Each structure stands twice: as C-alpha cells, then as structure tokens.
Amino acid sequence: MASWQARLAVQIVKWRVKRKLLGVRDYRVARKILRPDPYTVPATVRVSPSKVGGVPGEWVEAIQTNSNANPVLLYLHGGGYFACSAESHRAITVSFAREGFKVLAPDYRLAPEDQFPAAVDDAVAAYRGLLSGGHSPERIVVGGDSAGGGLAVALLLALREAGVRLPSGAALFSPWTDLAATGESIRTNADRCAMFHGPSIGYSARYYLGEADPRTPLASPLYADLTGLPPLLIHVGADEILLDDSTRLAERARAAGVKTELKIWPVVPHAWQLAAGKIPEARQSLRESAAFLLALLSQEPPGKVA
Numbered sequence: 001m002a003s004w005q006a007r008l009a010v011q012i013v014k015w016r017v018k019r020k021l022l023g024v025r026d027y028r029v030a031r032k033i034l035r036p037d038p039y040t041v042p043a044t045v046r047v048s049p050s051k052v053g054g055v056p057g058e059w060v061e062a063i064q065t066n067s068n069a070n071p072v073l074l075y076l077h078g079g080g081y082f083a084c085s086a087e088s089h090r091a092i093t094v095s096f097a098r099e100g101f102k103v104l105a106p107d108y109r110l111a112p113e114d115q116f117p118a119a120v121d122d123a124v125a126a127y128r129g130l131l132s133g134g135h136s137p138e139r140i141v142v143g144g145d146s147a148g149g150g151l152a153v154a155l156l157l158a159l160r161e162a163g164v165r166l167p168s169g170a171a172l173f174s175p176w177t178d179l180a181a182t183g184e185s186i187r188t189n190a191d192r193c194a195m196f197h198g199p200s201i202g203y204s205a206r207y208y209l210g211e212a213d214p215r216t217p218l219a220s221p222l223y224a225d226l227t228g229l230p231p232l233l234i235h236v237g238a239d240e241i242l243l244d245d246s247t248r249l250a251e252r253a254r255a256a257g258v259k260t261e262l263k264i265w266p267v268v269p270h271a272w273q274l275a276a277g278k279i280p281e282a283r284q285s286l287r288e289s290a291a292f293l294l295a296l297l298s299q300e301p302p303g304k305v306a
Contacts, residue, residue, distance in 0.1 A: 002267035005279045010239075013194040013269045022197060027112060027207050031083040036274050039090045045097050047090065050104065053129025055122045057106035058086050060093040071139045071297045073101040074127060074167070076155070078146030078271055080176075081119055081208035082111045091274050092145065092173075092286065099290035101141075104130065108151070111208040116219050119147075119208070123155040128164070137165040141293045145271050146242070147208075149175025153221035153249070156229050169231040169296040171289040173273050174242050175249065177222040179205040180214035183244030192239035194269035201241065222249055231259040233292045235285050237268040261292065 020033045041047055048059045061070070073096050077089040086093070086105035093103045108122035130140060144152035149172035159166055181202035190198035205214060217224035222245065232253055236246035243264070250262040265272075268281050276282040 002265075003280045006267045006269075006272065006281050009272065009275055009279055010194040010267060010269050017195050018193070018197065021195075021200065025203070027082050027204075030080075030204070034079055034083040036084070036088050036091070039088075039094070041090060041094060045094050052104060052106070052133065053125035053127070055106045055108060055126045055129065057104060057126070060090065060097045060103040060105060062097050062100070070100055070102040071141065071294070072130060072135050073103045073293070074123075074130065074140060074142045074155075075103050075105045076108065076123060076142070076144035076148035076151045077105065078144065078148040078173075078176075079110075080204050081116075081147045081151075082204070089145070089148075089274065091276050095273075095276050095283075095286040096143070096290060099287070100294065101290070112210070115210040116208050116212050116216070119151055120154050120158055120218050123151055124158050124162075127155060127159065127167070131164075137167055139297060140167040141169050141171070141296065142167050143171040143173075143289070143293075144175065145173035145273060147176045149173055150177045150179075150221055150245075153177060153224075153226075153229075153232075154218045157221060157224050157226075158218060160228055166228075166230050168299075169233070169293055170229075171233045171293055172235070172246070172249075173285070173289075174236045174240055174270055175221075175234065175245060176242055177220060177245040177249045178214075179209060179220045180223075181205065183242070183248065185243035185245075186241045189239055189241045189243060193241040194239070196241050196270065198241045222252065226253045226256040226258055229253065229256070229258045231292075231296055232261070233289055234260065234262045235273075235289065236262075236264055237270060237272065238264050238266050239268075240270050242270065263288075
C-alpha cells in the first residue's frame with residue numbers, strides 16, 4: 001500500500017508541475033518549472049566541484065569514510081536532456097554517498113544548445129576520465145533518473161561498441177528510453193501521471209533530438225541490441241506515462257540475456273527519489289538500489305566486454 005506522503009506528493013506535483021507545463025513550448029520556461037526545490041546538503045556529506053574527462057560536475061561523498069576506497073557511482077541527472085543539473089539532484093546523490101559510494105555527478109551539456117549526441121559524448125568522456133584517474137571498471141556502477149536513466153543505458157551501449165570495459169551494473173529510475181513516444185502508457189496513464197502530459201513527451205524530445213531519428217539507439221536505448229550489458233535494476237511508478245519505457249526495456253534486456261530486476265511502485269510520482277526527505281518510498285527505493293549495486297560490486301569481476 002502506498003504511503004499517504006506519496007499520495008499527497010502526487011497532488012502537489014500535479015499542481016506545481018503538471019498544471020504549469022500544460023501548453024508550454026518554451027524550453028526556458030519548462031526548465032524553471034522542472035527544477036526541484038533547493039536541497040540542503042547535510043554536514044556529514046561533502047560536495048566538491050570537479051572536472052573529469054573534461055566534463056564539469058561534482059563529487060559527492062560522505063566525510064566520515066575513506067572515500068578513496070569507496071566504489072564510484074557515475075550518476076546522470078534527469079530533466080528531459082534540457083533541464084536540471086548535478087546540483088538539482090543532490091537529494092539522490094547524497095543518499096548514495098551515505099550508502100558508501102563516491103558519487104560523480106557530471107553536468108553534461110543540455111539541449112537545445114547542445115543536441116544529441118552531446119549528452120552521450122559527455123557521459124562517455126566522464127567514464128573514460130574515471131578510468132584514466134585509476135578507477136577500475138569493476139568498482140564503478142552507473143545510475144540515472146528519467147532522461148538520465150536513458151542516458152545511462154546509452155552510455156553502456158556506447159562503451160560496449162567502443163570496446164571499453166563496462167561498469168559492474170546500473171540502477172535506473174523511470175528511465176526515458178523511447179523518445180519516439182510509442183509506449184501505450186503515454187495514453188493510458190495520461191490522467192494519472194503526476195508530472196507529464198502524454199502528448200508533450202514527443203514534442204519535448206525534439207529539444208534534444210533536433211533532426212535525429214527518435215529511434216536512434218543511443219538516443220532511445222529501447223531500440224538497441226542490449227546484448228552484453230551488465231545487470232540492470234529498474235524502478236518505475238505504476239501511474240507514470242513512462243511506465244512502458246521501463247517495462248519494455250526490462251523485457252528486451254531479459255531477452256538479450258541481461259540480468260534485470262524491475263520493480264513497479266504504486267501511486268508514486270515520476271522521479272519520486274528526489275523527495276527522499278518526504279516520501280518513504282523514495283528512501284526505500286534508494287536503499288534497495290544501493291543494496292543492488294553494492295551486491296554487484298562484491299561479486300567476482302566480470303570478463304572484458306568487447
């Protein structure tokens with residue numbers, strides 16, 4: 001059963017976000033609407049500006065631990081590829097830091113100023129920068145929410161095609177994997193989804209895509225061959241218009257032999273993990289995701305992926 005906090009959050013998001021996004025066609029206005037409330041970093045966590053692989057961003061790590069010995073989580077923020085930042089998603093990265101990760105959150109280039117494949121290129125550059133900095137692939141995992149979740153899968157695909165050793169796994173929160181907007185849930189969940197209007201998804205994808213085909217695998221990983229990817233954990237809300245982006249990705253990943261765990265949460269709004277301080281399901285999702293990733297890191301190192 002969903003918590004009362006989750007039910008209340010749905011109503012708040014519908015009022016503060018979905019209502020305001022209706023009919024918006026100016027990405028600058030949408031950017032302001034999508035930006036989460038400011039987050040206060042606790043005194044036990046340190047946030048440091050970074051540039052890894054030439055990509056700006058920030059490191060997020062718990063102060064009381066020996067962060068050099070901690071596994072690295074490369075976390076890619078959501079925001080439709082045109083909004084938000086590493087700073088806006090600190091509620092998530094701080095939670096992972098408290099679970100024992102040294103989190104790198106890149107500020108990859110945003111659309112429409114920098115369109116596809118700029119975000120993919122930056123994610124790859126950041127990952128290669130981690131390798132150049134001495135971090136072993138076996139001690140790296142990736143994560144992301146919404147567009148950042150789709151970008152995380154695109155990163156894995158790009159690394160695989162380049163013959164770069166892959167990280168140990170990925171945690172994806174409501175990943176946006178189909179920029180062609182063909183999921184049935186875009187229609188069936190149009191009213192229930194707390195954040196998005198179904199018809200707007202395909203339009204907003206154009207900020208990022210430009211003239212690119214929306215079924216291009218590195219833009220829409222749902223259309224990719226997923227063979228050889230590391231284990232995936234996918235969390236998504238049952239009422240989201242992006243539900244089918246997760247369920248179909250899980251189905252295709254399993255068919256390709258990828259170990260995949262899918263959990264569908266009742267009631268919760270899109271990217272509910274950003275409300276870890278208010279929604280019990282957000283804290284639970286983050287704890288479960290951290291446990292999944294840490295379990296992968298404790299296993300024997302995987303072989304090289306070519």
